[in-house]
Amino acid sequence: MAPARALLHPAAKPLVFVLALLPLAWLVYGAVTDNLGANPAEYLVRSTGDWTLRFLCLTLAVTPLRVMAGLPPLARFRRMLGLFTYFYVVLHFLSYGLFDQAFDFTEIAKDIAKRPFILVGFTSFVLLTPLAATSFNRAIKAMGAKRWQALHRIVYVVAPLAILHFFWMRAAKNNFGEVAVYAAILAALLGWRVWNRRRGAGVAARTQPTGSRLS
Numbered sequence: 001m002a003p004a005r006a007l008l009h010p011a012a013k014p015l016v017f018v019l020a021l022l023p024l025a026w027l028v029y030g031a032v033t034d035n036l037g038a039n040p041a042e043y044l045v046r047s048t049g050d051w052t053l054r055f056l057c058l059t060l061a062v063t064p065l066r067v068m069a070g071l072p073p074l075a076r077f078r079r080m081l082g083l084f085t086y087f088y089v090v091l092h093f094l095s096y097g098l099f100d101q102a103f104d105f106t107e108i109a110k111d112i113a114k115r116p117f118i119l120v121g122f123t124s125f126v127l128l129t130p131l132a133a134t135s136f137n138r139a140i141k142a143m144g145a146k147r148w149q150a151l152h153r154i155v156y157v158v159a160p161l162a163i164l165h166f167f168w169m170r171a172a173k174n175n176f177g178e179v180a181v182y183a184a185i186l187a188a189l190l191g192w193r194v195w196n197r198r199r200g201a202g203v204a205a206r207t208q209p210t211g212s213r214l215s
Ligand code: HEM
Pocket: 042, 045, 046, 047, 048, 049, 050, 052, 053, 089, 092, 093, 096, 100, 118, 121, 122, 123, 124, 125, 128, 162, 165, 166, 169
């Protein structure tokens, strides 16, 4: 089947939805079967952080892939992937809140103020919230395409903050290999957008607000 036809298949979206839930299913299975290593709480906080970053990369990869591969139907998946980014960051925050702070919101507030890497992670979480909240067609209509696009440029702040959060966390262990890989991927994806806009070929991408979120 040609890629464009496969992407337009009625089962394509449900399939992506199920695939995006697999990391959560894997974590739940690991928790239930006691298979999350010596420190399950840490494992859950870290894996949900990793999946947030992976979904952010996937969401931001949709437009460059769509344009470069000439596959307009790819745009159908962008909103869902963006919302899954938010879904995993909510799980990440909840895992931290539950396992590190026992949902004591005073302690959470103190920790955010005290530890810079938590503050940076929390800031990127807060900044992602309006992007997730305005990812629906009604919000796009109400805001108008221009304002919606301007708001969604917040992702240019969210991505570096997410990398800084990861970098800061790994700095204690002097372990920057994975951080460098994610930083390079996100820099390439955001750099492509800037380049594409400058060369003027980004018009189509920028004037098609429907179906695209977080980018
Ligand atoms: C877009 C937002 C965020 C992203 C992309 C993100 C991503 C990550 C990543 C990739 C890790 C490291 C995982 C690993 O070592 O494999 C991590 C760890 C962590 N993050 Fe986040 N995070 C975000 C927001 C937050 C928020 C809002 C909080 C809490 C307020 C938070 C708290 C933590 C904690 C406690 C750790 C683990 C630290 C440790 O085990 O030493 N993060 N995060």
